[in-house]
Amino acid sequence: MSADVELDHVTIAFGNFIAVNDASLKINNGEFFSFLGPSGCGKTTILRTVSGFLEPTKGAVRIGGRDMSGIGPNKRPTALIFQNLALFPLMTVAENIAYGLRVRGMGRTERRRKAEHLLNMIALSDQGGKMVAELSGGQKQRVAIARALAVEPQVLLLDEPLSALDLKLRQHMRNELRAIQQRVGITFIYITHDQGEALTMSDRIAVMNEGVIQQVGDAKSIYDRPATSFVASFVGENNSLIGKVVQVDGAYAQIKTQMGNVTGRNLQDIRIGESAVAFIRPEKLTQHAAANQNRLQTTVKSIAFEGNLSHVYLVGPGHRHLTMTVGRETPLPEAGADIGLHAAIDDTLILPMGKLASGETGQ
């Protein structure tokens, strides 16, 4: 049975507060789909609505074409992995994994067989008799996944399950989650505020902000062709220059900023006179002049050496802060030096003015 998850004009309000505003999208069967956004953007609300703990105020959630309204979380073909895992502390690892099967009235021997199979899959085959508290963070993680998979859900929902782990383990669990998803072949819906997680694991990503889905697409298209200024500033590092559109020429537009006129690709059909933002990725800035480039005059403030690459922090007219990321082989400028930066107009993106992710140098 197909387990497409479809949000059909879903609005979720708590009193006057609209947590999710008219969200529509379709998640395909077997897809690893992520909702990415800052905290409070409504992504967890969407997850709780798909799992059945919340009902949409307007619109409908459909799983496998079936309207889920009025169907409780215990009756849906979904399983949720909580942010804090919510394992049962008084049950052994095996009992935790088999809980959903026990609820379904499966016999003891059958339960044990299945639990053992799942313990094998998460490489904890000899730990079934342990209490949950005796496990490490990563092991608990895997037990939570096994407990959810035991009930053979068609959709697995994950609510920032890696956020409690340390960095190394988190990176390891990314690969593991992806591998598990490919092995079991069911739909994974993953909630995160960590763009690294979303970009590396997902088939597709929905970027959200303030209850609105900003863009849906695969990692590449979200990074290279952000649809809104929020996506451009939230996903990956980006330099932003604010200005007014002074010229539109086919697929390109030119805006007037404090650092001079900047030309870039015009993907959103922007018009002359509108407020707009030019985005240039730090790795697209160079000191080499070539044809069809924007030129920005700046002063080097400081340099952060990170081994394989270096970040050069610069400041331009109007106290605009910029970052340039260069590889190992590029000679680094001196701090305090005045340098001209170049970026190809094809690597520059002009987007309509909108909310920028906080912490960015937008304002």
Next chain:
Amino acid sequence: MSRFLLPLIPVAVALIFWGMAAAERRAVGNVAHLGFFRRNGAALSVYLLGAVGLWILLLIVLPQLYMVEFSFRPRLPPSEMGGPKDAYTLANYSYLIFGRPGDPEGYNKLHLGIFLRTIVASIFVTMLNFAICYPIAFFMAKVAKGGQMRLMVLALIVPFWVNEILRAFAFRILFSSSGVFNTLLLASGLVDAPVDFLRSDIALYAGLSYAYLLLMIFPLYNAIEAMDSNQIEAARDLGAPWWHIHLFVVMPYAKPGIAAGCTMVFMLTAGALAAPQVLGGPSSLWFTQVVYNWFYQAFNWNLGAAYAFALLIACIIFVMVVLRLFKVSLGEIAR
């Protein structure tokens, strides 16, 4: 004069201690890390330990030991006290079991019957209490919002400002043959003649259940409140119906609280006196009433003490066995 000054002494002592604590806070700041003796100084430490020790010894241990001692001695007229007949004996305890020496029955049917009935009825009352309190405690811990919660706590606590005896009499009025319940039942046509709630002990069980309600609710509330609500949601998400969640997720977690509440309610119910005196049916006695009668009707303190200890020991053994059965340690209850 001293009659008026005496009550002022505790107030003065409390004020002195309060002043000392305030002075210490100002001088040292947080003192939680200091040891007991370092913090209080040798003299005050010795005084505090001595005072508390004396308190426990004089007011709790000694009187009880006195009663234990009493229970092992025969009741004698003052002239024979200290005489040859004044020796330790188990006669008081054997009276409870075998009755008067030479009794044709062979055992004390009446008192053993009351003894057993008291224990069994206390178990029943405890279970009834749990059944009433668990949903309330769960609602307070996991469902109620701030304002609702405060209102519920008030509604639970305020009635207990009323004196225990007065509360028992209020129940008596509710359940009497011309009381509120009977009036309602008669008016609704459900019964033709008033129901005798008092003779059937319904009033007694209701009164006893209500008397120790708080001692059940608050341990339960504490235990359930400490539980991560996500566990309930996780169980629900894994397909569990509500009863399964309560039985296999919430209750095992709240087990120490359940044990604490049930133990207290059971002990206090078995030892209750006011409610059975006022609400008990005319033909059925609570064991504490027998004890009371030995002390104040028969003036046989020795026998009364033996009866009281027999009840206490039986209750303790019963509680220990139940705790063992449910694998709860005393330490967990005290948590």
